[in-house]
Each structure stands twice: as C-alpha cells, then as structure tokens.
Amino acid sequence: MRHNGSMNARAAITPRPSIAITRSERKRQTREALLEAALELLEDRSFGSLSLREVARSAGIVPTGFYRHFDGMEELGLALVDESFRTLRQMIRSARAGRQDTTNAIRASVAILVRHVHEHRLHFRFIARERSSGVPALRRAIHNEIRLFSSELAIDLARMPFLGDWSSEDLHMVSGLLVDTMVSTAEAILDAAPDDPAAEREIVRMAEKRLLLIALGVPRWRPSTAASGGERGERRADGPS
Amino acid sequence: MRHNGSMNARAAITPRPSIAITRSERKRQTREALLEAALELLEDRSFGSLSLREVARSAGIVPTGFYRHFDGMEELGLALVDESFRTLRQMIRSARAGRQDTTNAIRASVAILVRHVHEHRLHFRFIARERSSGVPALRRAIHNEIRLFSSELAIDLARMPFLGDWSSEDLHMVSGLLVDTMVSTAEAILDAAPDDPAAEREIVRMAEKRLLLIALGVPRWRPSTAASGGERGERRADGPS
Numbered sequence: 001m002r003h004n005g006s007m008n009a010r011a012a013i014t015p016r017p018s019i020a021i022t023r024s025e026r027k028r029q030t031r032e033a034l035l036e037a038a039l040e041l042l043e044d045r046s047f048g049s050l051s052l053r054e055v056a057r058s059a060g061i062v063p064t065g066f067y068r069h070f071d072g073m074e075e076l077g078l079a080l081v082d083e084s085f086r087t088l089r090q091m092i093r094s095a096r097a098g099r100q101d102t103t104n105a106i107r108a109s110v111a112i113l114v115r116h117v118h119e120h121r122l123h124f125r126f127i128a129r130e131r132s133s134g135v136p137a138l139r140r141a142i143h144n145e146i147r148l149f150s151s152e153l154a155i156d157l158a159r160m161p162f163l164g165d166w167s168s169e170d171l172h173m174v175s176g177l178l179v180d181t182m183v184s185t186a187e188a189i190l191d192a193a194p195d196d197p198a199a200e201r202e203i204v205r206m207a208e209k210r211l212l213l214i215a216l217g218v219p220r221w222r223p224s225t226a227a228s229g230g231e232r233g234e235r236r237a238d239g240p241s
Numbered sequence: 242m243r244h245n246g247s248m249n250a251r252a253a254i255t256p257r258p259s260i261a262i263t264r265s266e267r268k269r270q271t272r273e274a275l276l277e278a279a280l281e282l283l284e285d286r287s288f289g290s291l292s293l294r295e296v297a298r299s300a301g302i303v304p305t306g307f308y309r310h311f312d313g314m315e316e317l318g319l320a321l322v323d324e325s326f327r328t329l330r331q332m333i334r335s336a337r338a339g340r341q342d343t344t345n346a347i348r349a350s351v352a353i354l355v356r357h358v359h360e361h362r363l364h365f366r367f368i369a370r371e372r373s374s375g376v377p378a379l380r381r382a383i384h385n386e387i388r389l390f391s392s393e394l395a396i397d398l399a400r401m402p403f404l405g406d407w408s409s410e411d412l413h414m415v416s417g418l419l420v421d422t423m424v425s426t427a428e429a430i431l432d433a434a435p436d437d438p439a440a441e442r443e444i445v446r447m448a449e450k451r452l453l454l455i456a457l458g459v460p461r462w463r464p465s466t467a468a469s470g471g472e473r474g475e476r477r478a479d480g481p482s
Contacts, residue, residue: 217458
C-alpha cells in the first residue's frame with residue numbers, strides 16, 4: 001500500500017524528503033537497485049562472470065556501499081534465487097488447491113507458470129542458467145528450491161485418496177517428474193522467441209499433454225511395480241493388452 | 242585398426258617417424274589435443290569465458306596454429322557438442338532395438354546413459370552447462386541434438402503396433418517427455434558425488450520408475466484426450482475409478 005507508482009511517490013516526497021523516505025526505506029530501495037542491476041547485467045552472462053564493482057556501478061553506488069546490503073556477490077545471488085521462487089510456489093499451490101479434476105489443475109498450473117515466466121523473465125533466465133552453472137552455492141540453492149517444490153507437491157498428492165497406498169518414495173518420484181516437466185516447460189518458454197505466440201501455444205499444449213500422460217499412468221502404478229523386478233509392470237506397460 | 246594402443250604405436254614409430262606419423266595424422270592429433278584442452282578448462286567454467294589463447298596454450302600450440310583446426314572458438318564448441326552426442330545416440334538406439342518388454346528397454350537405456358555419463362563426464366558437464374548458457378550457437382546445437390534424439394525415439398515408437406493410431410504430435414510429446422527424463426537423470430548423475438554409489442543407485446531407480454510411469458500412461462492415452470478439451474482425459478486421470 002505504500003507504493004502508488006513511482007511518479008506519485010516522488011511527487012509526495014519532494015516537499016519533505018527526510019520524513020517521507022525513512023532511512024530503512026532508502027536502504028531497501030538501494031538493495032532493490034542492486035538486485036535489479038545484477039539481474040539486468042545477467043541477461044546474457046553467467047553469474048560467475050559478474051563483478052561486485054560492475055553491479056555497484058550499475059546501481060549507482062560506490063563498491064564499498066555494496067557491503068551495507070550484501071556480504072558479497074554470493075549473498076546477492078542467493079537473494080535473487082529466493083526472489084525467483086517465492087511467489088511462484090504460492091501461486092502454483094493455490095492453482096492445485098481445491099481443484100477436483102486433473103485436467104483443470106494441469107491447465108491452471110501451466111498457465112500460472114507461463115505467466116510467471118513472462119512477468120519475471122530475467123529471474124527465470126538467471127535460474128535456467130545458474131541451475132547448472134559454475135557457482136556451487138547458487139546451484140545448490142536452486143536445486144533445493146526445486147526439491148522443495150517437489151516435496152510440497154508430494155504432500156498434496158499424499159492427501160489424494162487414490163494415492164493412499166503409495167510409498168513416500170513413489171510420491172516423490174511422480175512429483176519430481178511433474179516438477180521437472182514444469183522446469184523444462186519454463187526453459188522452453190524462455191527459449192521461444194518472445195514475439196511468437198504460436199510457438200508458445202504449442203509449448204503450453206505439449207506441457208499439458210505431458211502432465212496428463214503422467215497423470216494417466218498414476219492409476220496403473222502399483223507400489224510393487226518397480227520394486228518386484230518389474231515383471232508385472234513390464235506387461236502392464238506394453239500395450240492395451 | 243590403425244591404433245593398437247599408444248605404446249605399441251610409439252614403438253613402431255620411433256625408427257621412421259616421418260613415415261609412421263603422416264601429416265594428416267599429426268593434424269588430427271593436434272585437433273584432439275585442442276578439444277581435450279578445452280574440455281578440461283571447461284570443467285568449472287562456462288564456454289563463453291574461455292579464450293582461444295588459453296586453449297591453444299593449454300594444448301601446447303601457438304594461438305595462430307589454432308586456426309588450422311577451427312575457424313574460431315565457436316567451431317570448437319560445436320565439435321565438442323558433436324562428440325558428446327555421437328556415440329550416445331547409437332548406443333541408446335541399440336538398447337531399444339529388439340527389446341520386446343518395456344521394463345528391460347528402460348533399464349538398458351538408463352544403464353547405458355549412466356555409463357556414458359561416467360565415461361564422458363567432462364563432455365556431459367559441458368553440455369549440461371551450455372544447454373542454457375550464453376553462447377547462442379552452442380545452445381541451439383545442443384537443443385537440436387536433443388530434439389534429434391527425441392525424433393528418432395518418436396520414429397521407433399511409431400512402429401509399435403499399439404501406438405499405430407497416435408498422431409505424430411502425440412508421439413513427439415511422449416518421446417520428448419522420455420528424453421527430458423533422460424536429460425534430467427544425466428544432470429542428477431553429474432551433480433551426485435562421484436564417490437557415492439548409493440546416491441547413484443537411487444537416481445537410477447527413480448529414473449527407471451519415472452520412465453515406467455510414463456509407459457503405464459501410454460495405453461490409457463487417447464488421441465482425443467487433450468484435443469477434445471480433456472473432459473474424457475480428466476476423468477480417466479483422476480483415479481482408478
């Protein structure tokens with residue numbers, strides 16, 4: 001509620017700057033400026049190639065000022081990872097909650113993911129690149145966020161009556177597969193030309209079909225399918241029989 | 242047939258070097274040395290950060306000598322992409338060929354993938370990183386190789402009698418899902434500690450289960466499932482009913 005657009009805020013501030021912008025608010029703004037400057041510099045570069053000095057300069061502060069906000073570049077990178085995932089998880093969760101049918105839950109989840117990728121394109125480009133990049137702390141943080149996603153989904157799945165007899169490992173297996181499909185969808189959206197809505201519609205359609213195919217396999221899965229050596233699963237998987 | 246191990250080759254060469262090592266053979270060796278030097282430098286770095294000068298120095302040649310083998314760094318990068326995929330595709334293909342049951346085909350394919358990642362760890366690390374990196378030509382080449390994989394698999398699937406009525410789009414959808422699962426398995430193997438066989442066994446088990454779950458969904462898929470608005474698919478997907 002504090003932000004009514006930057007123009008209004010500035011107009012209100014001008015007469016009494018020392019009152020309207022508190023010190024902590026100014027600090028928050030500089031922190032934001034550093035994060036934004038880093039994200040923009042990262043559009044076509046890897047995080048490992050970015051220097052603290054560049055980020056500070058681009059945000060309009062002196063390099064020593066950087067340390068009032070972050071211990072170093074790694075902490076800034078971790079804050080970007082955190083920003084990228086924070087809202088997405090809540091949104092996908094709310095898309096699933098309360099939906100009785102799989103197809104609609106799939107559609108809603110894919111739609112939210114796509115919208116989110118568009119709205120936070122630079123964040124997702126950063127995530128897509130650093131997920132397998134050379135900065136171990138970031139790689140780990142991103143993997144943990146994705147695993148957290150997958151665990152939350154596994155918990156939701158565990159509550160579904162027809163998954164009551166699934167082992168925890170198998171629930172994680174299917175949630176991991178669903179989340180990986182979402183990750184590769186997000187990456188395909190990023191790689192598609194931004195001015196090609198037909199390509200994007202195809203990515204969305206394929207994502208929905210993939211998720212639906214996985215959902216169709218679920219009722220045929222038996223906890224023993226893989227553990228027993230697969231003799232049963234193998235016949236079941238081979239055709240409509 | 243020319244190579245009987247390097248020790249034998251060297252013993253045979255010593256008396257008549259100018260005859261035993263032809264000029265084209267020497268050129269091939271230098272090219273190999275450049276590729277290997279680049280791969281090793283790339284273990285913890287992105288391709289975009291690598292200079293031609295570094296690669297040449299590390300291979301023991303002068304920078305101008307580099308151009309006798311590659312037009313520039315990009316061409317070297319593309320040669321590395323090519324090397325990484327060439328043998329893998331053949332191997333996976335032969336794992337599928339002639340197998341009648343899905344479970345064994347899945348096991349064989351995962352086992353080959355894992356062995357291949359171990360044997361070509363540096364190649365796969367390079368691929369995993371550059372798949373979403375900042376060098377567009379490499380990114381495109383890697384995506385094309387993965388798409389080629391997926392297309393070949395779609396062709397194999399099309400030959401299976403119970404997939405006879407599937408549309409080409411749906412065949413590509415399922416092959417893409419299978420290939421993406423292989424890609425994320427390869428990345429998990431790369432990220433696992435190399436001295437942790439238990440972690441690797443778990444990755445393999447999860448990969449097999451994921452692929453099997455997808456295979457279980459296949460007989461329940463109907464070409465109209467997604468296209469018709471999903472009303473049918475939705476019910477089918479919701480439980481054992």
